[in-house]
Structure formats: C-alpha cells, structure tokens
Amino acid sequence: MTATGYAADLGSYLDVDGLRTFYVERGSGVPLVLVHGAAPGACTLVSWQPNLDPLAAAGFRVIAFDQPGFGLTDLPADYSMEYRVQHAKAFLDAFGLERYHLIGNSVGAYVAARLALEDPRVDRLVLISSSVLAPRGSAEADALAREHSAELRAFEPSLESVRAMTMKTLYSPDLVTEDLVRSRFEMSSGQRYEAQVARRSATPQRSILDDLPSITQKTLILWGNNDKGAAVERSLLLFKLIPGAELHVFDRCGHWVQWDQSERFNRLVADFLGGNRSD
Numbered sequence: 001m002t003a004t005g006y007a008a009d010l011g012s013y014l015d016v017d018g019l020r021t022f023y024v025e026r027g028s029g030v031p032l033v034l035v036h037g038a039a040p041g042a043c044t045l046v047s048w049q050p051n052l053d054p055l056a057a058a059g060f061r062v063i064a065f066d067q068p069g070f071g072l073t074d075l076p077a078d079y080s081m082e083y084r085v086q087h088a089k090a091f092l093d094a095f096g097l098e099r100y101h102l103i104g105n106s107v108g109a110y111v112a113a114r115l116a117l118e119d120p121r122v123d124r125l126v127l128i129s130s131s132v133l134a135p136r137g138s139a140e141a142d143a144l145a146r147e148h149s150a151e152l153r154a155f156e157p158s159l160e161s162v163r164a165m166t167m168k169t170l171y172s173p174d175l176v177t178e179d180l181v182r183s184r185f186e187m188s189s190g191q192r193y194e195a196q197v198a199r200r201s202a203t204p205q206r207s208i209l210d211d212l213p214s215i216t217q218k219t220l221i222l223w224g225n226n227d228k229g230a231a232v233e234r235s236l237l238l239f240k241l242i243p244g245a246e247l248h249v250f251d252r253c254g255h256w257v258q259w260d261q262s263e264r265f266n267r268l269v270a271d272f273l274g275g276n277r278s279d
Helices: 003-010 052-057 081-095 107-118 139-153 159-169 178-186 191-200 209-214 232-241 262-273
Strands: 012-016 019-026 030-035 060-065 100-105 122-128 219-224 246-250
Touching: 012 081, 019 052, 019 081, 030 081, 030 107, 052 060, 052 262, 060 081, 081 107, 100 107, 107 122, 107 209, 122 262, 139 159, 159 178, 209 232, 219 232, 219 262, 232 246, 246 262
Parallel strands: 030 060, 030 100, 100 122, 122 219, 219 246
Antiparallel strands: 012 019, 019 060
C-alpha cells in the first residue's frame, strides 16, 4: 500500500502556521521527536518506517512530522531552510512539550541542531549522516558531497529514477523493495516534486559550524561507512566540534542508517536516550 493509502490510519494533521501538517504519534513516555531529511521522497512514513514502532515500544512517545513541502504536509510560501526551522519550532510549541529528545537525519540533523541550540526544552540529541551540518573535510569528501547534491538536484520522478536513487541511499539492495520504491515515488512526485524544484532556488541554510561547540545536550552521532554522499570522515569532524559527543560508525551501511541498520539503530538510540526496553 502506498504512503497516502495508509496515512489516514497511521497519522493525524495539525495546523501549524497556517499549514496542514501531517504527523505520526506513537507510544507513551518521554517525547522523542524525529526530523526527516530533504532527499526526494523523504517524509515520516518513508524515512522512519522501520523505527516508529520499535522506538515507541522502547518507552518513548514518538512524534514524527512532515516538514513544509514534504510528505503529506501542505506546500509553504517560503521554501527556505530558515522557514523549515521556524515551522519545526511552531510544531513543537503546538504540542506544548516541556522536554523532548530529538533525532535528525541528513538535512534534518541541521534542523535538529538548530533546535538544540535555540530551544532549552531539548534534552538529548541524535544526529544522523549530515553533510549539511558537518565540516567539509578533504577535497575528496567535498567532491563526493557535491556529486551527490548534483544528482539530487537533477532528479526527476519515475519509478526507475526512485529505484536507482534508493539503491544509492541504502547499502543493502534487499531493502529496496517495490513497496519502498512506490511509496518514495509517490512522496517525490506531483506537488512534492514542484516543492523540490522550488527549494533549489530558496535561500540556503546559514552555517552553524561556529555554534556547534555551544551544544550542551548529550549528543550521539550515527553514520554509515558506505554513505555515497556524506563521507565518513565528516562524522569525525562533526564529533570533534560537539563537546562530550559519542560517535558510532556502521559498516555495510549507507545514508539512511535507520534503515540499513534498523535493529541496531533502534537499540542504540533507545539505550542512549534511556528508554525502557524489556529485552
């Protein structure tokens, strides 16, 4: 079944800054907010599919939302990264959370880091595979990121292009199922593709490299050794910028650590955040 086909059963909507914003809420306990990335098809029901239920079962109130112009959330008038950060803040304000843990994947890690720096309610922080957030590193690392960015900017939606893209996103080809391909295709076509095109000319994110040493939250960085866009050397550079951070690098793992190493990811995150697993 495609993403929109089961959205009515799995999620809800909330008006945030005038945008009908889709979100999924599972479990009870300490709130844990998930922020997806910005690649074509990235959204709650695709990016976090292997993690929502296990993290809820580990003792968290899992809250994952679609950012403006992604997934099942309305298209915004402002496609800048700054607006996506502001929308995330407004979403969290609408929930009235007193404290919450935070996980960000890829570009979503930039949003998560901004929230950690600007919102004292953030408790612990998990950052996954983010070239946007990390220092540029060597010429080779920079070239890899530029090539990956160019491929994403040139993306046009079709089942074939989504399949090829997902084969690069993930290390394990067995995970690139027809169900995943079709769901990611649906979430990257139509108005969502129009939003992707609009983001290309939007104001880019401002660098926060100089601010990262000011992060006070306990931080876990997760990275895939086989990431085809975010070189693993960048994970160490990011690690060195955040005081007291922990770094875990997975072999046989691509850009979506939460997919390629989902079982280990869910366990590590639950342990780091202090979940109440029964196993």
